[in-house]
Amino acid sequence: MSTALLTVENLGKTYRLPRQTLLSAAPEVKALRGVDFSLQAGRSLGIVGESGSGKSTLARLVMALEKPDSGRVLLDGVDLHRLGAAELRRSRAKLQMVFQDPFGSLDPRRTVMQTVAEPLAVLLGASRAEQRERAVEALAAVGLGSGDLAKYPHEFSGGQRQRIAIARALITRPRLIVADEPVSALDVSVQAQVLNLMQDLQDQFGISYLFISHDLAVVDLVCDEVIVLNEGLVVERGSPAQLFRAPQHPYTRRLLDAIPGLGPRAGK
Ligand code: ADP
Ligand code: MG
Numbered sequence: 001m002s003t004a005l006l007t008v009e010n011l012g013k014t015y016r017l018p019r020q021t022l023l024s025a026a027p028e029v030k031a032l033r034g035v036d037f038s039l040q041a042g043r044s045l046g047i048v049g050e051s052g053s054g055k056s057t058l059a060r061l062v063m064a065l066e067k068p069d070s071g072r073v074l075l076d077g078v079d080l081h082r083l084g085a086a087e088l089r090r091s092r093a094k095l096q097m098v099f100q101d102p103f104g105s106l107d108p109r110r111t112v113m114q115t116v117a118e119p120l121a122v123l124l125g126a127s128r129a130e131q132r133e134r135a136v137e138a139l140a141a142v143g144l145g146s147g148d149l150a151k152y153p154h155e156f157s158g159g160q161r162q163r164i165a166i167a168r169a170l171i172t173r174p175r176l177i178v179a180d181e182p183v184s185a186l187d188v189s190v191q192a193q194v195l196n197l198m199q200d201l202q203d204q205f206g207i208s209y210l211f212i213s214h215d216l217a218v219v220d221l222v223c224d225e226v227i228v229l230n231e232g233l234v235v236e237r238g239s240p241a242q243l244f245r246a247p248q249h250p251y252t253r254r255l256l257d258a259i260p261g262l263g264p265r266a267g268k
Pocket of ligand 2: 055056057
């Protein structure tokens with residue numbers, strides 16, 4: 001059997017909140033409780049769950065932006081949380097992230113060129129000429145042109161801004177993109193365009209996605225397999241078709257009921 005691109009083993013994370021009073025114990029939130037999964041190269045894994053179920057915490061731990069309390073995150077068999085700073089920077093080029101809010105995640109004072117090329121400059125120390133060449137290439141891949149390089153985020157629509165964020169993720173030629181609610185802030189018609197783009201990019205470049213969404217319908221379009229998170233625990237996993245046809249866990253059924261036109265009153 002080939003090594004998985006990404007393996008997450010027994011991942012746990014507890015946050016301690018400030019004490020309410022001097023003598024009371026500090027309250028804790030168990031954001032993740034022993035999460036396990038693996039993802040093969042070129043495949044997509046969906047992570048679904050209600051708000052507060054631990055999805056973004058999982059994304060931050062996989063990206064090594066934060067340390068877990070227990071467990072491991074292996075990229076190509078290498079434990080990211082045990083790497084030194086220089087090695088981690090090199091590994092970071094292989095995994096990139098796209099966030100929910102294309103308004104918040106793009107710096108309004110930076111040009112598209114600066115934004116898109118930044119990971120290449122910071123992680124791989126690319127020359128100016130290479131930065132520009134690769135930025136043009138990445139923009140073309142998301143349907144934007146070299147004429148957009150000198151523009152600023154406010155000159156673009158929400159969908160275009162998310163394309164810019166995706167170009168920024170693509171520029172290091174990553175193996176894995178962690179997308180945390182990448183279309184949740186977009187209009188439904190624009191959501192479909194961005195999801196189609198993400199699928200095209202996967203076909204073209206063999207990228208894997210860890211695709212996080214509170215919306216099972218969105219995950220259904222993109223993912224080969226889905227994990228359902230509830231209060232930091234994996235309560236169910238399977239193909240989107242399995243989860244839609246025969247959800248095993250009541251929590252999964254609740255998520256399905258929340259989809260307009262698919263809920264219990266949809267007559268299906
Ligand atoms: P989701 O992305 O599914 O909405 P999160 O991973 O953001 O969930 O949060 C999971 C739980 O951990 C929530 O209860 C949240 O309040 C808590 N949490 C997340 N980040 C922190 C933090 N930095 N400090 C304290 N609690 C946090
Ligand atoms: Mg979140």
